[in-house]
Amino acid sequence: MTSKIWLRPLFLFLIIAEVIFVPGLKSSGIKTTSALFAIAPPRVFIVEKEVMATAYSPPLFPYKSPTRSGMPVGFGVVAVDPKVIPLGSAVFLPKMFPGQKFLALDTGAQIKGNHIDIWLPSRKQARQWGRRKVFIRVAKQVAK
Secondary structure: OOEEEEEOOOOOEEEEEEEEEOHHHOOOOOEEEEEEEEEOOOEEEEEEEEEEEEEEOOOOOOOOOEOOOOOEOOOOEEEOOOOOOOOOOEEEOOOOOOOOEEEEEEOOOOOOOOEEEEEOOOHHHHHHHOOEEEEEEEEEEEOO
């Protein structure tokens, strides 16, 4: 199993605003001053790894049934081990589903370690998927 870690470049957005000070609400006039604010987007790590992927589907898990996160299940939801991939993370499978963003919203009793479970809309699709190794990218937000 291979893993790579990327740090997305950090961009700063500068906003110039006029701040109005009204000390004591005196009627003699309003003082203004210019201020400069810097807003930084959240830092995001992109982790690449190879994982074992299986699929789950209706009738056992019908469309819109609740996931571990409380959100409804549907296409684009994956079950993960939250110790490996935090719930709420964006997961990409670039070779199998190019351009599709999946969300890690669910967990499962059999989902341990480097294993994900992809929700597919039919039992036939889930059986065709089977069990296979896939290359994924996980976008993790990092607290400052």
